[in-house]
Amino acid sequence: MAVSIDDVRRVAALARLELSSGEQERLTTELSRILDYMEKLNELDTDGVEPTAHLTPDASVFRADERERFEALRELLSQAPDLRENYFRVPRIID
Template sequence: MAVTTEDVKRVAALARLDLSPDEQVQLTDELGRILQYMDKLNELDTDGVEPSAHAIAVSGTFRADEAEIFSGVADLLAQAPDRRDRYYRVPRVID
């Protein structure tokens, strides 16, 4: 599938992008090369290949979600320029 400048203009209009003529030509070329690469990938024989979200096997990426009591509250509050009890005081943002 060849990408034309008209295709790029139409997509740019849908995305509310104002592209210069040079940018239109550049994007037409880049999108064309991307689609050529996708066509090349589609030629690969993937029968018998298990679908994967990662190129290599990933395991043990998550740690147990365990609650811990934070003992540094006093240190944090000591650094606050303005505080009330156990809270930072900040200027009002919304009236």
């Protein structure tokens, strides 16, 4: 599976990563090699095999729909890079 530098740019945009041109080139080579390795999986016949997405028993886990108060709210919010009266401040979103 040859990965192109355009693929790398497209995926970086999806992943919200800004990569230098050196990083883009290196990742083009590395991802190609790693994905080539993963091609080996195609040797296995998996027709009719159910995928395993997780290992917990099928039933979903339910709980009562009750509100709980997180005791360390102040400590939690104090982690914000830019907090103004319990609002997270961010750079402008629209022009």
